[in-house]
Amino acid sequence: MAWENSRPSHVPTAVRDACLARDNHRCTVTQRNGTRCPETANLEAAHIDQWVWGETTTVAMVVTKCHWHHNRETQAQAAAARGPRQSYLRAEERHPGLLHE
Numbered sequence: 001m002a003w004e005n006s007r008p009s010h011v012p013t014a015v016r017d018a019c020l021a022r023d024n025h026r027c028t029v030t031q032r033n034g035t036r037c038p039e040t041a042n043l044e045a046a047h048i049d050q051w052v053w054g055e056t057t058t059v060a061m062v063v064t065k066c067h068w069h070h071n072r073e074t075q076a077q078a079a080a081a082r083g084p085r086q087s088y089l090r091a092e093e094r095h096p097g098l099l100h101e
């Protein structure tokens with residue numbers, strides 16, 4: 001489909017669905033307190049390793065993450081690619097939907 005080509009790192013729907021089913025439709029990220037993120041909404045199939053142009057995504061290459069965790073990781077990868085720069089250093093954001101100790 002044309003719209004998938006406009007976003008090359010997009011995970012095919014069938015792969016995304018299989019990924020979410022395997023992970024019981026829940027974010028797989030382990031939080032700092034050792035518990036698994038309880039988010040079951042706004043889930044996305046996130047690449048385990050950074051996606052490479054032209055690579056075909058398979059279920060083995062993705063894990064389920066909530067949008068918040070996926071977005072935070074994507075931003076961290078982008079920051080790492082840029083290298084440390086003072087203006088990008090920000091205080092850690094808290095997950096808006098979760099209770100923290």
Ligand SMILES: [Zn+2]
Pocket residue numbers: 027028029037038039065066068069
């Ligand atoms: Zn999460």
